[in-house]
Structures are given as structure tokens and as C-alpha cells.
Amino acid sequence: MATLEDIARTLGVSKGTVSKALSGAGGVSDAMRKSVVETAVELGYSRICRKDASRRIAVFITNMDYAKPEDFGYDILAGFRKLAEPDGCQVVVVPLSCALENSVPYDAYMMQHNYLGGLFLGLSLNDPWLEDFKTCKTPAVLYDNCVPGNPRVTSISVDNAEAMDQAVRYLKSLGHKKIGYLSHALGSYVYQQRYQAFFRAVQANGLPCSESLGKCDFFTSVCLSEHLPALLEQGCTAIVCSHDRLANSVLIDCQERGIRVPEDLSILGFDDLPLCRFTPPPLTTIRQNRAELGKSAYFALSSQLHDVSISLIQLHTELIVRSSCGKAPRRPQAKKRIPRAEPVTKKERNDEA
Template sequence: MATGNGSEPPKRRKGTRAAIGSTTLAQVARAADVSEATVSRVINRKYGVAPATRQAVEEALKQIGYERPLDNRLVVMLTPNLKNPIFALQGERVENELNPHGLTTIICPVYPGTPRERDYVESLVDAGVAAIVFLSSSNTLRDEDHRVVQFVESRGIPYVSINGGFPEYEAPVVSTDDWRAAELAVGHLWDLGHRRVGLLAGPTGNLPADRRVEGFREALRRRGVEDPEPFVVRQHFNVEGGRQAAAVLLEQGATGIVASSDEMAFGAYRAAERAGLRVPEDVSVVGYDDSPVLDFIGPPLTTVRQPIERIAENVARIVTSLISSRAVSNEEILVEPELRLRRSTAPAPSGA
């Protein structure tokens, strides 16, 4: 799905050049100890330049104050799918933040870690890709072959990741604070008197899922639970995965359930219904994401909201800085989530 604002490109700031002059090209070549042709290839992000050479040229460009123009350039967003409302909303927010800078966004739904992810990037890079945004794509998978980012690095294309980065490379990352999200959910249920609290966790090796598990364990240990592990059940981030995991927790007597996605929380509703239990009278459920439909299900779902607007603001700031060759920090930015109270949580049943 390709989108863009269609507006006129913004005026350039003073000192920003659309092209680098021949005199300056020679200066950069001398400073980096390379040929002018190599400098040109780096500026235009062409292949065939060694990483160390590319870095030397980029440093020389920064020294002379050269900034690449922002207008008429593409930003590619790689996301697992657009069926999940949270990915669609996040992509829309990032697009809205980038459009005023004259950047056109292309959203590519891919299955993370597959050849299709790299195929999208390779097919678009020569069209003038200014930057890549990994929106919960292969950057969330710990043990996958990250060939796509290897290709992006080889071409010197700047990139930023959302909700997890690539451990083998230093690049900017903007994430929801999943440890804090787990603390908010557990703390809410604990304050309502629930002492048998379980987690519907995502698959092992998925970075956000693993972080939420770590946060869940820490939150229970702080409250005196010595062994939280039996109350962590791993499954897929979908309704059926949530139903299967919740069924296990309900058999163990859980009265409070923390889901790692709103879809998994919907699965917990189904598991409770099949077990003859009511939400929230018998079991309380907390979701994660804050999908737009939550006010329209019964009962409306209490959830931990991902701060997609603030994530998008940070991503746009980083992307525009990277494209202009301005320095940015590679320290991961953790954005604070918030608890949205609805009617799927209530005090623990008496005697629980």
C-alpha cells in the first residue's frame, strides 16, 4: 500500500544543497582518501562500497556540513501485516509525521524474517529509498537470519526500528516500555485482590514478548511471588493462541489474566466462556495495544495502551535527521505506556 500527501515539497533550509558541487566533491574525496566516484556512490547510496569506506565518506560529508535533501524521497515501512489494527494505526501515525517533510511513505506488509522482506527493499532501493522503518518486523525476532538489514547496511541506507532492534548492529530504536507495561497490568490486578495472576505470552524469541515476560516475572517477584514461571504460558499473538493459553491458566485457578495483545485477550474471553466463567465476575482480563474496537466488545476490555503517537514523533525526528546526515543517538528510546481502564477487570472473587 503506497501513500503520500501529494503536497509541494517544503523549501530547503539555508545551507542545504540538493547536489554536491564538484569542488566540494573533491574535498570530500581527499578527506576520506577515496575517489570522487566513490563519494558520489555513497551520496546516492549505491552498491559496491565497503562499509569502512562508506563510513569514512559519511564522516567527511558531516565535516563539511553537507545534508542530503529531504524532498521527493521514499521511506519504506516493513510491518508484519495490516490486519492487526495496531500496525495499521502505527503506520498511519508515522506517515502523518513524515509527510510535512516531503517524504512519501510506502507500507510493505511482510512476514518477518522471510525473503519477501528483503525483496521489497531490494526492488525499491534504486527508486530512491531515503530510509527504512522496521515496524515490528524482523527486528523483533532474536534468532532469525537478518539478511535484510545486512543489505540495508551494505547500501548505507539509514534505518530505525520500532519495538526492538537488531543486536548485531548499532542503529536507533524506539519502543514501548514493555517492562513497564507488565508492571501496570500486574499492579492493577494485584490492587484488585488477585493473587493468582497469569500471563498469555507471545512466542519465545520474539523480543517484545520476551520483554513482557521479564516484566511480568519482575512484577510478581516484587510482590512476593517466588516462582511466577508456572503462570507464564507461551502462544501465538492471535485469538486462538490466547484461548489455548488462557485455558491452561484457568485450569490452574488464575483469577487475573494479563494478555500480551488485545487479540489474545479476546481469546481469554472465549476460554472463560467455555469454562463457564464470567468476565470480570470470575476472572479479570487485561489486554495490550488498545485496539480501536475495545469499547464495542462485551465487556469493554481494560488494556495497556501503546503510545503510538509519541513513538511516531520520535521515529519521524530520527528519520529526518538520519536522511540529512545529522547525528542521532543509538540508545533505545523507551516510551511510557498507559493503562486504559474499562470493564473487564473487577475485584477478585471472594475466597479466591
């Protein structure tokens, strides 16, 4: 493990200059501070082993709301803080953007801001720091993302395979013989995992598993105007959605089309957001305990800080049965006249984006 002396020797400066640069103290130029941080990262220096290290931990959040109790990220952050703060850690929420990620490497950013490690919520497959995580020295915990091969990176999630099997088995028990899947675009690791898990589940349960039964798009409007009718025309009597907000949109769209839920079509979501109790009708869904995910994230990060390398933590899911799923209808919507929604205009797509 590199020391302050190693950094000072490499740059030809005093140990005091290195210490000031890394602690953010005055008396050091910006150029020197940048050189010290870059050299420290290159040599593998870590604050983890320092007795005087500030116990600051960053929670990086992007593409996820977290400020209000009904927001997806609220309980994850609360669960993380519930363990981290009594353990003497200061938790700092950092809004993450591609501009930030492109401006500085992950290790250098963490060194500059005196963070021991980070939790990441909402990353997409295009985030620049995903490349950094392959070789980073600073501990990182990724929610619903995976970067294999680096002992300093831990992935946490629910077991999506278990979740999809729960969903499909339940719908099959209600007599559904053809189940469709509707998702937003597969631009994130978790949406890809759920998509693949759905098809493994229907195949394992002896149900049709044609690729045409899985539909996805970046725009909710396209999911509703094009993909939902396409699934109904194939004879689907139940649809599993990749997340609850999409499922809620499907419920509303079905109301407008005169499709009764669950008499004509069963809808099943994923996440169990607070809104699920109030959708028309209340939404059957897969619950992931977000508070426990937050606690697991701190457990993983704390383990990393104590030199216990954890690759993956997966939590169990729970099927929450409400009123949006019922017995399969005798006559699928494919054999009825399916009301057509108005085509989505380019302007509407731009407004949604």
C-alpha cells in the same frame, strides 16, 4: 565519506556513469548498475550528504495490518506521515518479505530505490535484514526491535517494564494474589520483552513468579484449549495477555466455558485497540499511543539524517481501566470445576496457521 569520484575510481568508470547508475537513469546496463550500487555500499557512500538527494523514506511493513483505522499499524503510519510529509519527505510503504530480504542487502536495496532511510514495523527475530542492521550505513528505525551497537539504527517502543508494573500493581490492588500471563509464541523481540517484564513485575510486587504461570504458543487455539485451563488450575484469578486480540479471544472462550469476567476471572490486555471498547465486557488494557510512536519514529529518523545518533526511544504507557477486571473472587476457578474445551485437531492448527 565516500564520493562519486571514489566509486568511479574504484570501478574504473566515469563519474557520469556512476551518477546515472545511482539515479536510475538510462544508458547503464543492469550489470554495471549492480556493480555501482554494491561498490557504493562497500565504500560507505551515502545519499544523506547530497544536496540533490530525493527525500524518499520507506516504511517497511510485515506481520501487521495498517490499511484501516482499526488496524494496529494505521495510527503509527499516520503519525509518521504527519511529521514526515510537511518536512518535505515522500513516504513510501513497502510490503516486506523474507524473499525480498534474501534477494538484496538492506543498504543496496535502499541505494537502488533512492531511499534516505527506513522505518520497520512488524519484524520478527528471523528476518534476514536484522543481520544487515548490525553494520548498515543507511539509517533504520526499528519498532519493537533492537539491534545494539550500530549508530545508524534506532529502536522505538513503549516501556514494557513500566507497562507490566502498571498492570500487576492494579490487579494486586484488586486483591489478586496469583496472576497468570498468556502470550503468543516468543518469536518476536517485543513478546520476549513483555514476558520477561511480567515476571519482573510480579516478583517486585511480592506475588508468585513460577515459570508455570507464563504460557505461550504460536496458535491461539492452543492458548485457549490448553494454556488457559492450566493457569486456572493453578489458582490464577487474573490473566494478563500479551496483546488485545488474544485477550479478546480469552474473553470469548470464558463466555463459552461459563466463566464470568470479571466476577470469576479478570482479563487485562495490551495495546488498547479500538475493539477494546466493544468486547464483552469492555477490556481493561495497557495503552501505547501509536500516533506518538509514529511521530517518534520520524523524529529518530530525521535525527539520524542530521547526524544525531539516537539509540533508543521509549514512550510511557497508560493503564486504561474498563470492565474486564474486578476484585479477586473468594473462591478461585482452581477450586471449581473447569469446563474443558474440545482438544484442538491437527487440521484446526493447520487452518489457523
